[in-house]
Amino acid sequence: MEPVASARTTKRLPLVKIAESKLPTPFAEFRITVFRAADDKEHVIVSLGDLANGEPPLVRVHSECLTGDALFSLRCDCGFQLQSALATIAEAGRGAVLYLRQEGRGIGLGNKIRAYALQDHGRDTVEANHQLGFPADAREYGLAVDLLHFLGVQKIKLMTNNPLKVDALVTHGIEVTERVPVQSGLNPHNESYLRTKADKMGHWLTLP
Numbered sequence: 001m002e003p004v005a006s007a008r009t010t011k012r013l014p015l016v017k018i019a020e021s022k023l024p025t026p027f028a029e030f031r032i033t034v035f036r037a038a039d040d041k042e043h044v045i046v047s048l049g050d051l052a053n054g055e056p057p058l059v060r061v062h063s064e065c066l067t068g069d070a071l072f073s074l075r076c077d078c079g080f081q082l083q084s085a086l087a088t089i090a091e092a093g094r095g096a097v098l099y100l101r102q103e104g105r106g107i108g109l110g111n112k113i114r115a116y117a118l119q120d121h122g123r124d125t126v127e128a129n130h131q132l133g134f135p136a137d138a139r140e141y142g143l144a145v146d147l148l149h150f151l152g153v154q155k156i157k158l159m160t161n162n163p164l165k166v167d168a169l170v171t172h173g174i175e176v177t178e179r180v181p182v183q184s185g186l187n188p189h190n191e192s193y194l195r196t197k198a199d200k201m202g203h204w205l206t207l208p
């Protein structure tokens, strides 16, 4: 296993590459690369094409959502965004999804479900996190920057609706040449969740 964090990331413990293989999907045959990071979790890059040729690739920095990504939940838009990001990258022939294990905006699965239970009783997603003693968003993106350095990528076209994500990457020295919207999966179960993200978290979303 090879440590891959560069000198520019010396403040964090090294990111260790564990393994890499082909990943055939309905969209394209991607490569999957797995890393172990300082948080002792396994983080993933799903990539396609030559990313280090100087042209900014499409990049989706995706936060783990077991319920949306794997269990078809309609409470959020995560699974739809993941699919649409993979499809868009496949169409472009080039790009990467950084799949970060920051479940529940960084508070973990159990706490996210606690927050869902509060939302079942009328709280919104921000109020529920606060009621549990967490910030609205507990994520940080230094690891995403380490993964981009691993890929040899400094400039990206970032697929997101989240202004905090753009700011965090830019602050860490990544050039975001374009912000590509990833608006998909609006349904009656996630409409008020998405409205709260637009109203309270500043997400760039166009809602009916």
Ligand SMILES: Nc1nc2c(ncn2[C@@H]2O[C@H](COP(=O)(O)OP(=O)(O)OP(=O)(O)O)[C@@H](O)[C@H]2O)c(=O)[nH]1
Residues within 6 Å of the ligand: 061, 062, 063, 064, 065, 066, 076, 077, 078, 081, 102, 103, 104, 105, 106, 107, 111, 112, 115, 116, 125, 129, 159, 160, 161, 162, 165, 182, 197, 203
């Ligand atoms: N704490 C908490 N986390 C949630 C909730 N709903 C979804 N999540 C988590 O939020 C993360 C996804 O964040 P989003 O705000 O949907 O999207 P984003 O990644 O910030 O922004 P985009 O790039 O535009 O998708 C995943 O880790 C989900 O598990 C919720 O109600 N409470």
Ligand SMILES: [Zn+2]
Residues within 6 Å of the ligand: 065, 067, 068, 069, 076, 077, 078, 079
């Ligand atoms: Zn989700």
